[in-house]
Amino acid sequence: MKGMTVNNKGFRLLFIYLFMSVLAVLFLFPTVWMLAASTKPDVLIYSETGKLSSFIPNITDGSVFLRNYAILLTDYKIWRFMLNSSFYSAFIVVGNIIVSSMAGYALAKFHFPGKTFLLGLIVFLIVVPIETTIIPLYTIVHRLGLTGTIFAVLIPPLVSVFNIFLFRQSFVSVPRELEEAAIMDGASKLQVYYHIILATSKPIIATIATLNFIGVWNDYIWPIMVLPAPSGNGDWPLYPIQAALNTLAQQPMIETGQIMAALTLATIPLIVVYALAQKYIVEGFSTAGIK
C-alpha cells in the first residue's frame, strides 16, 4: 500500500513537471528565437526555418555572431536612440518623483482651503482613461509650440495623479512626532520634506520610480505623435528606442536578424531593472492589489 502511494506521488510530480515544462516552452520559445536569430544572418535564419536549430544561437559561424549588433550600432546608430530613451526616462522619473512627492506631502501633512477638493479631484482623475484625452492633449502641446521638440515628451509626463495619490497615502503614516522634533530643531518645511518625509519613504519612492521608468521606457505612441521621424541625414534623431523600432522595421535593407537584435537591445535595460528592483515591483503591484 505504502509503495503504491509513493509511486502515485512520484507519477503525479512527474506529470506536474512535464506540464510546467510544456508551459515554460510556450512562454519562452519566442524570446529564445529572438535571441538566437539576433546572432544570425538572414540566409541562415531562413535556411533553418522549421528546424530545431533556429532556436540555437549561431554556432555554425561564430565570426558573425555579433555582426547584427555591430551593424545596428554603426550603420543605424541605434545607440543614439538608446541614449535618448535613457535621458527621457531619467529626466521624467526624477522630475515626476519630485513633483508628485511634493504634492503628496502637501495633501498628507498640510491643512489649506481647497485640500478636500484637490484630493477628491485627484481620485476622480485617476479613473479618467488617459487614452481618450490624447487628442486634446496633442492640440494643447501643438498650440504651445512644443510638437517636434523633446519638451513635448519631457513635460506632460512630469505629473501623475496616481503617483500623487500613492505618495499621499504613504506620507500620511509618517509619524507627526518625527516632523515636530525636526521643527523643534529649527528645520524648515523643505528640510522636513527632504530629511524626514522622503528619507523615511525610500521603499515607496523606489516602487514608484521603477514602475514609472518601465512606463516611460515602453512608451510608444506619444513619442511617435509628437516627435519628428528620424530623417536619416545624419542629424541626431529625437525618437526613443521603442519608437525607433518602427522606423528600423521600415528600412529597406534591414535584415530580420538585425530587427531581432534591436528588439533585444530595447529590452536589456528592462531586464536589468526587473532583476534589480523585482522586490519593489512585486510590492508595488501586490500592495496595490490588496488595498
Place this chain on the structure above:
Amino acid sequence: MNTFTLGLIAVFILILAVCVLWDIRKSGEFKFKWSHSLAGYLFMAPALVLIVLFVIQPIVLSLWYGFTDYYLLEPNNIHYIGLNNFSSLTKDLSGQGDFYHALKNTLYFMLFCVPLQIAVALGLALLVNKPRKGGGFFKVAFFSPVVMSLAVTSFLWLYMLRPDEKGLINGLLVKMGIPVQGFFTDPDQAMNLIILLSAWQGAGMQMIIFLAGLKNISRDLYEAAQLDGANRWKSFLNITMPGLKPITLFILITTFIAASRLMIQPMILTGYKEFTVTLSYLIYNEGYVFKMVGYASAIALLVTVLIGSMTLVQRYVLREVD
C-alpha cells in the same frame, strides 16, 4: 464654448467653493495659520500647474471639441455644430462603418482576452505557488514576456508569424503538412492572434499578484480542512477561491481597463484594418492622422463614458464583496 461645457465649468466652480468653505470651517480645529497653508500651496503648486495644463485642460477641451468641427490645421475656425458628430457616429454604427468595427473589436477583445489572461495567470500562480525544486526557473519563465514592451512583443510576433513559408511558425506548419497561414493578414485570424499574444505577454504580471494573494491565505485553514477530510479540490473551492476574491476583482478591473485601451498591437501587427481597428486606434486615426479633432473628441467622450461607467460598476461590485 457651448452651454453644456459652461454648465460643467459652473458645477466645477460650485464644488470647489463648497469644498473651500468646508475646509475653512473645519480648519478651526487645527489652529490653522496662513503661513502653514501657504507652505501647503507652494508644495502643491508645481503639480497643480501641470495637472491643470495637461490633465484637466484636455478633459474640459474634449467636452467642448466633441461638439465642434475642429480641424487641427485650422484652430481659428472652430464652429459649434451641436450633436452632429454624435449623429454621424450613430449613422456609422448602423451603417457598419469604422466606429462600428472599432466598438465590436474592442468589446470582442475585452470579452475574450480578459478571462483568458486571468485564468492563465491564476493557473500559473497555483502551479508555482508550491515550493518545488526548480520552481524559481518556472516562475521566471512564465514572467519573462512581461519584461518586453508591447512594441517589442508585437514586432517579435510579427516576424515569427510572417504570412509566408519563411516565417518561423509557418515553416513549422508546412513541415507538419499544414498549408501556409495568413495570420495577421487573415481577417478571421488577426484579432484572435492579438488576443493570444496579449494574454501571453501579460499573464505573468497577474500571476505575481495572484501569488501575493495566495501567500496571504493562512496555512492553518488548509491544515484544518485536511483534518476535516477535505480533498484538494474541496480546499480549493472553499478556501483558495474565497481568499482570492478581492485580488481577483482588482485584477479584473485593471486588466479590463488595460484591454479597453488596446492599440499598439493592431497598429504594429496589421495597421489600420477594419478587422482589428479598436476604439483607441480609431480616436488616434481620426484625430491625429486625419486631424479631425472634433470628431475624434466626440468618440473619446463616448468611450470615456462607456469605459468609465463599466469601471464604476466593477468598483461598486468590488466594494460590495469587500
